[in-house]
Amino acid sequence: xxxxxxxxxxxxxxxxxxxxxxxxxxxxxxxxxxxxxxxxxxxxxxxxxxxxxxxxxxxxxxxxxxxxxxxxxxxxxxxxxxxxxxxxxxxxxxxxxxxxxxxxxxxxxxxxxxxxxxxxxxxxxxxxxxxxxxxxxxxxxxxxxxxxxxxxxxxxxxxxxxxxxxxxxxxxxxxxxxxxxxxxxxxxxxxxxxxxxxxxxxxxxxxxxxxxxxxxxxxxxxxxxxxxxxxxxxxxxxxxxxxxxxxxxxxxxxxxxxxxxxxxxxxxxxxxxxxxxxxxxxxxxxxxxxxxxxxxxxxxxxxxxxxxxxxxxxxxxxxxxxxxxxxxxxxxxxxxxxxxxxxxxxxxxxxxxxxxxxxxxxxxxxxxxxxxxxxxxxxxxxxxxxxxxxxxxxxxxxxxxxxxxxxxxxxxxxxxxxxxxxxxxxxxxxxxxxxxxxxxxxxxxxxxxxxxxxxxxxxxxxxxxxxxxxxxxxxxxxxxxxxxxxxxxxxxxxxxxxxxxxxxxxxxxxxxxxxxxxxxxxxxxxxxxxxxxxxxxxxxxxxxxxxxxxxxxxxxxxxxxxxxxxxxxxxxxxxxxxxxxxxxxxxxxxxxxxxxxxxxxxxxxxxxxxxxxxxxxxxxxxxxxxxxxxxxxxxxxxxxxxxxxxxxxxxxxxxxxxxxxxxxxxxxxxxxxxxxxxxxxxxxxxxxxxxxxxxxxxxxxxxxxxxxxxxxxxxxxxxxxxxxxxxxxxxxxxxxxxxxxxxxxxxxxxxxxxxxxxxxxxxxxxxxxxxxxxxxxxxxxxxxxxxxxx
Numbered sequence: 115x116x117x118x119x120x121x122x123x124x125x126x127x128x129x130x131x132x133x134x135x136x137x138x139x140x141x142x143x144x145x146x147x148x149x150x151x152x153x154x155x156x157x158x159x160x161x162x163x164x165x166x167x168x169x170x171x172x173x174x175x176x177x178x179x180x181x182x183x184x185x186x187x188x189x190x191x192x193x194x195x196x197x198x199x200x201x202x203x204x205x206x207x208x209x210x211x212x213x214x215x216x217x218x219x220x221x222x223x224x225x226x227x228x229x230x231x232x233x234x235x236x237x238x239x240x241x242x243x244x245x246x247x248x249x250x251x252x253x254x255x256x257x258x259x260x261x262x263x264x265x266x267x268x269x270x271x272x273x274x275x276x277x278x279x280x281x282x283x284x285x286x287x288x289x290x291x292x293x294x295x296x297x298x299x300x301x302x303x304x305x306x307x308x309x310x311x312x313x314x315x316x317x318x319x320x321x322x323x324x325x326x327x328x329x330x331x332x333x334x335x336x337x338x339x340x341x342x343x344x345x346x347x348x349x350x351x352x353x354x355x356x357x358x359x360x361x362x363x364x365x366x367x368x369x370x371x372x373x374x375x376x377x378x379x380x381x382x383x384x385x386x387x388x389x390x391x392x393x394x395x396x397x398x399x400x401x402x403x404x405x406x407x408x409x410x411x412x413x414x415x416x417x418x419x420x421x422x423x424x425x426x427x428x429x430x431x432x433x434x435x436x437x438x439x440x441x442x443x444x445x446x447x448x449x450x451x452x453x454x455x456x457x458x459x460x461x462x463x464x465x466x467x468x469x470x471x472x473x474x475x476x477x478x479x480x481x482x483x484x485x486x487x488x489x490x491x492x493x494x495x496x497x498x499x500x501x502x503x504x505x506x507x508x509x510x511x512x513x514x515x516x517x518x519x520x521x522x523x524x525x526x527x528x529x530x531x532x533x534x535x536x537x538x539x540x541x542x543x544x545x546x547x548x549x550x551x552x553x554x555x556x557x558x559x560x561x562x563x564x565x566x567x568x569x570x571x572x573x574x575x576x577x578x579x580x581x582x583x584x585x586x587x588x589x590x591x592x593x594x595x596x597x598x599x600x601x602x603x604x605x606x607x608x609x610x611x612x613x614x615x616x617x618x619x620x621x622x623x624x625x626x627x628x629x630x631x632x633x634x635x636x637x638x639x640x641x642x643x644x645x646x647x648x649x650x651x652x653x654x655x656x657x658x659x660x661x662x663x664x665x666x667x668x669x670x671x672x673x674x675x676x677x678x679x680x681x682x683x684x685x686x687x688x689x690x691x692x693x694x695x696x697x698x699x700x701x702x703x704x705x706x707x708x709x710x711x712x713x714x715x716x717x718x719x720x721x722x723x724x725x726x727x728x729x730x731x732x733x734x735x736x737x738x739x740x741x742x743x744x745x746x747x748x749x750x751x752x753x754x755x756x757x758x759x760x761x762x763x764x765x766x767x768x769x770x771x772x773x774x775x776x777x778x779x780x781x782x783x784x785x786x787x788x789x790x791x792x793x794x795x796x797x798x799x800x801x802x803x804x805x806x807x808x809x810x811x812x813x814x815x816x817x818x819x820x821x822x823x824x825x826x827x828x829x830x831x832x833x834x835x836x837x838x839x840x841x842x843x844x845x846x847x848x849x850x851x852x853x854x855x856x857x858x859x860x861x862x863x864x865x866x867x868x869x870x871x872x873x874x875x876x877x878x879x880x881x882x883x884x885x886x887x888x889x890x891x892x893x894x895x896x897x898x899x900x901x902x903x904x
Contacts, residue, residue: 331601614640
């Protein structure tokens with residue numbers, strides 16, 4: 115069967131769509147039959163070995179290593195009995211516990227943020243005092259270089275080692291993991307306590323070392339991990355108590371997803387002091403399902419985390435807003451309060467805002483493209499842990515040498531009266547002056563951003579800004595991708611604020627009255643353009659910037675700049691997180707199905723390798739099925755014969771659909787001999803508890819372990835009807851890809867059963883079958899492609 119792949123703007127390319135039993139060729143490249151989570155995965159390791167070369171050179175693949183979460187509510191005869199017997203009192207108790215869990219997530223996330231912030235400030239101040247003592251007191255550049263290297267290399271080694279040897283999943287900002295999990299992809303070690311610990315240690319080390327990575331991105335991941343860990347801790351505390359009935363309905367992937375979304379919002383809220391922005395970021399970048407109830411819960415969590423974090427840091431909410439408060443001291447506003455002159459925008463400046471957005475989008479696309487190429491090189495050449503550690507040490511050495519060399523070569527001296535900061539070095543400058551570029555390298559990232567926003571226009575020369583901007587762009591490019599916990603929010607803001615201030619100085623030089631001698635607003639817009647050009651978020655970033663500045667008058671300029679930056683960046687590349695997700699092969703389902711795909715039907719892309727089991731069968735037969743297949747889902751049919759076959763050319767029926775059941779549920783039924791006792795009101799609670807536990811905490815090792823059963827029990831008949839879902843989601847062979855995609859993603863499904871006109875099972879659809887269809891864009895053209903699945 116031939117289908118046409120659309121190429122909007124150019125002649126079409128024709129590609130043959132074959133069923134799963136056939137090999138596929140996409141753009142002349144052979145695509146192996148993939149072993150996805152619900153197909154027979156007889157040798158996934160071999161598939162990974164065979165295709166490791168292709169995977170390390172391309173983002174055009176989907177990995178079969180990932181499995182889906184099931185965000186649909188589990189329904190069966192067991193849950194129906196639970197609802198009837200528990201009543202509305204249990205519903206009220208569950209709601210109370212749910213709100214308490216959200217409150218706990220907010221407090222715990224804020225507490226972790228306080229610890230990270232305090233540790234960074236303490237060690238960074240120690241680092242600054244030691245370097246200043248060597249330069250300004252001892253006047254020894256050699257000793258300064260040694261001490262600076264120690265304060266950079268040692269934290270780098272620690273931060274990289276804990277990730278490499280304790281928890282590799284803690285590397286990076288973690289935001290792609292959060293996006294993938296909220297989208298419905300099961301990410302291993304997502305809520306592991308050790309991963310949380312390593313993440314915290316590594317991000318502190320990155321900031322102490324002064325690498326081009328910030329703590330704001332990892333705080334979002336940390337918040338999500340806290341959300342998952344807290345809900346699991348609550349469940350364990352109620353596991354053997356009378357409150358088990360109340361916590362039971364919260365024990366599913368859907369509730370955990372909502373609480374992890376709230377934790378991610380709380381992390382951003384604590385990082386930037388932006389509860390509304392954190393809520394919108396969770397909506398815009400992560401959660402695939404949204405409702406007013408969920409939005410209220412997420413906002414509640416973010417709103418609690420914000421004042422808790424501020425209270426823990428002893429921030430005075432009524433501080434004055436002079437320059438010193440805006441730059442060095444803590445303020446309720448992350449970016450500090452701007453002068454009143456910065457609030458004024460005229461219509462004549464709107465073209466400048468658009469140009470800012472275009473430049474930020476181009477620079478962001480350049481950053482993403484370079485990071486992609488660098489990631490490919492790392493995947494190809496830097497494979498062993500030893501090489502990864504040496505790479506981190508090299509980057510740390512580059513930080514120290516480039517910082518010190520720039521301070522020596524560009525000795526621009528400024529009088530201290532122009533700024534209100536003590537964290538500067540005199541170096542070779544006269545008394546009462548300081549080395550200008552040292553204010554960047556010896557400040558924390560937050561202080562450097564505030565200085566770019568609030569220092570007078572003549573406080574920093576254009577030469578120092580250019581030198582810092584170029585070096586920090588390279589440094590950030592090298593840091594993002596190291597095996598350390600590092601985010602790019604603050605580095606992007608620093609780069610953008612630097613070139614934004616450069617533009618403001620140039621404009622002020624040729625037109626002094628144009629910006630009223632206040633470069634802060636253009637530094638802010640440059641920061642927004644740079645971050646928007648890399649991340650490609652719009653609404654949430656606009657609100658984050660408004661909350662971080664404390665002034666809504668920046669709304670229109672920020673909106674124009676961010677939207678222009680996003681559109682410009684999308685013209686060239688994907689966003690940084692989309693690129694990282696594709697490099698990992700995560701089967702992410704985007705918000706909308708590919709356009710013009712209504713002529714592609716389910717029979718073109720479904721998997722017809724289905725193992726259907728009858729609703730009544732012998733225990734021995736069921737054990738044999740589980741031991742010989744790797745399917746995670748089984749349609750239950752009205753038949754006396756178990757159909758478990760290889761793919762055929764023609765669609766064959768597997769039996770009349772009666773329901774659907776998961777492997778994890780079948781494992782529990784067999785392991786705990788639930789089939790030996792009939793279902794009644796006295797034992798349904800125990801059975802439901804065991805099944806929920808298996809769905810909530812199942813691991814691959816347990817999921818696919820070989821089951822053993824006594825020979826005398828093999829002939830016992832087992833009735834699956836009390837445990838199966840009697841009304842699974844179904845589509846017909848004629849259903850379009852567009853409709854199937856929307857149904858699957860909107861409801862957060864794991865499987866969709868394909869039936870024919872007589873309600874007989876003919877196939878099954880999983881996330882892999884949909885994620886392989888991607889819309890490609892290149893400048894003004896776009897088209898549909900089907901990527902490889904390994």
